[in-house]
Amino acid sequence: MTSDILYKIDLAGTSNIIQLSKPERQIALDLLSLSKIMAKDVELTQPLLERLCVALAPHKRLPEELLSEIFVLCMPCAAIIVPPIVGEHTPWTLRRVCAPWRRIALGESRLWNNLQLRRPFSWDLKGEKLQKYLEHLQREIVHPTLPISFDFYGSEPTGAFVSTVRAYFLQPDLHRFRHLSMGDTHSINEVLRISGTSLANLSSLTISSNSASAINSLSRPVPLFQNGLASLRRLKLELGNPRAELLVPPNIPWHQLTDLMLSTPSSMFNVAFLDVLSAAKTLRQCNSLVRCCIAVNPRAKSNEVTNDTVIKPVSLPTLRAFELLCVPKTHVSTPGANDPVVPFLDALEVPALVELRIRGYNAPNQHATLSALVHRSSCSLRVCELLGDERLGYPRGVFPESSRL
Numbered sequence: 001m002t003s004d005i006l007y008k009i010d011l012a013g014t015s016n017i018i019q020l021s022k023p024e025r026q027i028a029l030d031l032l033s034l035s036k037i038m039a040k041d042v043e044l045t046q047p048l049l050e051r052l053c054v055a056l057a058p059h060k061r062l063p064e065e066l067l068s069e070i071f072v073l074c075m076p077c078a079a080i081i082v083p084p085i086v087g088e089h090t091p092w093t094l095r096r097v098c099a100p101w102r103r104i105a106l107g108e109s110r111l112w113n114n115l116q117l118r119r120p121f122s123w124d125l126k127g128e129k130l131q132k133y134l135e136h137l138q139r140e141i142v143h144p145t146l147p148i149s150f151d152f153y154g155s156e157p158t159g160a161f162v163s164t165v166r167a168y169f170l171q172p173d174l175h176r177f178r179h180l181s182m183g184d185t186h187s188i189n190e191v192l193r194i195s196g197t198s199l200a201n202l203s204s205l206t207i208s209s210n211s212a213s214a215i216n217s218l219s220r221p222v223p224l225f226q227n228g229l230a231s232l233r234r235l236k237l238e239l240g241n242p243r244a245e246l247l248v249p250p251n252i253p254w255h256q257l258t259d260l261m262l263s264t265p266s267s268m269f270n271v272a273f274l275d276v277l278s279a280a281k282t283l284r285q286c287n288s289l290v291r292c293c294i295a296v297n298p299r300a301k302s303n304e305v306t307n308d309t310v311i312k313p314v315s316l317p318t319l320r321a322f323e324l325l326c327v328p329k330t331h332v333s334t335p336g337a338n339d340p341v342v343p344f345l346d347a348l349e350v351p352a353l354v355e356l357r358i359r360g361y362n363a364p365n366q367h368a369t370l371s372a373l374v375h376r377s378s379c380s381l382r383v384c385e386l387l388g389d390e391r392l393g394y395p396r397g398v399f400p401e402s403s404r405l
Helices: 002-056 064-073 099-106 109-113 127-141 159-169 185-199 212-219 276-284 341-347 366-377
Strands: 080-082 115-122 148-153 177-182 204-209 234-239 259-263 291-296 321-326 355-359 383-387 396-398
Touching: 276 291, 276 341, 341 366, 355 366, 366 383
Parallel strands: 080 115, 115 148, 148 177, 177 204, 204 234, 234 259, 259 291, 291 321, 321 355, 355 383
Antiparallel strands: 383 396
């Protein structure tokens, strides 16, 4: 009898467990049905969401080839300089684009063609510093396709360092050089003497020196210019000696330049650079310029220009930004005084000009002269400024809004 009771109790417990498990099975079935419904709903709504995203962002409908072209056009026109410690930095462009554009950029070879390694090269490097520098150069050679930007500055060179320069400039990878920046006669002469045709891909050249001989050395027949600079687009010549007389280098391919600066260091605004006639003659050869900054000395002894002088037209059809630096103390006190800047501005033809800045020029008829330039060229200026030298009491003003076109 006892066994019968235990058996009955066991059967009753099993029956209760079975009854409790039925709702759980039903819940599992309901969840399975719900997941199927949700999956089907996703299949129906996903295309709609994609169409809405495309409508809100039309660029997503464009092929990657076209997006790649847009990306290249939006890149900075100047080279992206990679700092010496590359590991601590990322290229400027890649830090400012979203993930899809970054993926396109990483696959775009033209982005990498716009990167440059910048190497400061100083005559003052000696001993351990020189050894570390040479180690940097050896590591750079491991990357045979990355363009290089080189800066040469310093004092008197030593024999060992001149040998180092020669050794590096005789390397077979000089075609990687895109920018050269030099600041003393020794480095300029040494580089120009041994470079020859190896710098055919050089696109930017900067020479900044207090000595006119450093820049005038470019006027001599040298291999770099004799053999051509087919890729040169940007040229910057800075002269810091107010008593130096500059010879405009005739061997430079002026016709292919897009960026030109014949100027002075910003800290030396009172430096005489070119006379008006030399400036006009130089610009007349630069018919592809987009940006230009040039310093002139209206009172240079070589000027034979009066208010009645007619300078041959200087046509710059693609010029968009022009800055003219005049030596201070050129203020014309009386309307009849000689003002060589007037014939110079009258000779300019700049139909594409949008930015015009003139510094250090203060004359009674300056607004009339600039108005005539704007009307004659039929250009649409967005920025037109007259900036005097405040240290000498010259006013700082903006070209009147009513005179703009």
